[in-house]
Amino acid sequence: MKLLTHNMLSSNIKGVTNGFPLKIEAEKIIERPVEINPVFLKNMFAKLEWKPLVEASRTMGFSELPEDVPDMSVLDSDEFLQKFHHALLEIHLEEGALVCPETGRKFPVQKGIPNMMLHEDEV
Amino acid sequence: MPSMIAQIRLVSSHPEVYEPCEDSFALVDALLADRSKLLEHQPALCLEIGCGSGYVITSLALILGHAESGAYYMATDINPYAIQVTSETLEAHGVYAELIRTNIASGLEGRLDGLVDVIVCNPPYVPTPEDEVGRDGIASSWAGGENGRRVIDKILPIADNLLSEKGWLYMVLLAENNPSEVCLQMREKGFASRIVVQRSTEEETLHIVKFWRDPDIQIENNESRSKNRNGNTKASESFFTQMSRLSFWKRDSEQ
Numbered sequence: 001m002k003l004l005t006h007n008m009l010s011s012n013i014k015g016v017t018n019g020f021p022l023k024i025e026a027e028k029i030i031e032r033p034v035e036i037n038p039v040f041l042k043n044m045f046a047k048l049e050w051k052p053l054v055e056a057s058r059t060m061g062f063s064e065l066p067e068d069v070p071d072m073s074v075l076d077s078d079e080f081l082q083k084f085h086h087a088l089l090e091i092h093l094e095e096g097a098l099v100c101p102e103t104g105r106k107f108p109v110q111k112g113i114p115n116m117m118l119h120e121d122e123v
Numbered sequence: 124m125p126s127m128i129a130q131i132r133l134v135s136s137h138p139e140v141y142e143p144c145e146d147s148f149a150l151v152d153a154l155l156a157d158r159s160k161l162l163e164h165q166p167a168l169c170l171e172i173g174c175g176s177g178y179v180i181t182s183l184a185l186i187l188g189h190a191e192s193g194a195y196y197m198a199t200d201i202n203p204y205a206i207q208v209t210s211e212t213l214e215a216h217g218v219y220a221e222l223i224r225t226n227i228a229s230g231l232e233g234r235l236d237g238l239v240d241v242i243v244c245n246p247p248y249v250p251t252p253e254d255e256v257g258r259d260g261i262a263s264s265w266a267g268g269e270n271g272r273r274v275i276d277k278i279l280p281i282a283d284n285l286l287s288e289k290g291w292l293y294m295v296l297l298a299e300n301n302p303s304e305v306c307l308q309m310r311e312k313g314f315a316s317r318i319v320v321q322r323s324t325e326e327e328t329l330h331i332v333k334f335w336r337d338p339d340i341q342i343e344n345n346e347s348r349s350k351n352r353n354g355n356t357k358a359s360e361s362f363f364t365q366m367s368r369l370s371f372w373k374r375d376s377e378q
Binding site for chain 2: 001005007011012037039112115
């Protein structure tokens with residue numbers, strides 16, 4: 001699971017009002033190089049929740065993203081784009097869990113795949 | 124030259140996973156028929172709901188493969204074996220999609236609302252007894268309850284929420300699902316529709332219907348709602364509204 005996907009997931013348990021972002025518990029992290037695409041990154045920047053990305057990326061061992069939401073102008077910096085690209089698309093949570101911030105319920109991540117299936121009493 | 128769609132010999136399989144069949148081929152043919160429009164569309168986020176063998180999402184990734192803007196692919200399935208098989212099919216073709224095991228798009232709704240530019244979906248559309256809906260394994264790929272609409276009717280409002288302003292939905296519908304009624308329901312939500320591929324086999328008549336938001340329909344819906352509120356809808360207006368609703372099959376506007 002890439003951190004872009006993490007940025008789009010929230011706890012879907014019935015009654016949970018504050019299910020985003022899911023906290024990451026990382027057991028195995030892998031990195032897979034992907035070709036950088038500045039057009040895609042610029043497009044995606046506006047769709048992201050920045051702080052959850054910074055936090056998730058730090059949990060995954062990468063602390064080089066700026067803490068505060070950067071100004072759009074940073075998208076012209078190759079150095080920034082490289083870090084943004086790496087955090088968003090190259091770091092994978094291979095094994096671990098995503099934890100609901102409200103209830104503590106863990107959604108397992110196995111072989112890189114988050115399991116968001118709910119139990120009967122959670123729907 | 125690399126193939127433009129997934130190759131059957133590279134599609135992985137499992138006894139509990141639906142293999143690519145006529146419906147899957149028709150959906151991919153619709154995407155191929157729309158290839159130049161899809162490339163022009165430059166979707167950033169693409170989602171398949173119910174990826175099964177992975178044949179469709181792999182083909183979509185291959186079709187859009189050389190788009191300069193790049194795209195991010197996500198696919199869901201309720202069946203864990205389907206997720207595994209899709210992962211193998213993607214890898215065999217050298218493409219990538221993020222896979223999430225979930226029911227329709229549960230866990231993505233909310234954050235992903237309004238962000239998805241292309242949704243593809245080959246839903247469980249076969250009319251079956253109601254109690255067959257929601258079973259595990261391969262039954263989840265086809266059991267559709269009454270008129271085959273049980274799961275389709277759950278997916279449509281979710282797709283409406285997830286699709287961006289410019290978003291497109293491609294969905295497989297069977298004649299028994301009453302596609303014209305599905306299109307009317309989507310029209311109420313502001314969507315225009317077009318049949319991209321229609322195909323009859325010995326057993327079924329398949330439609331691949333494309334839906335997109337149409338500002339004119341949205342305005343029309345708002346007007347007719349306010350008229351209904353004011354209670355001054357005249358018989359003639361009502362007639363024309365009916366007419367325009369019935370004419371959607373022939374709409375030849377852009378998409």
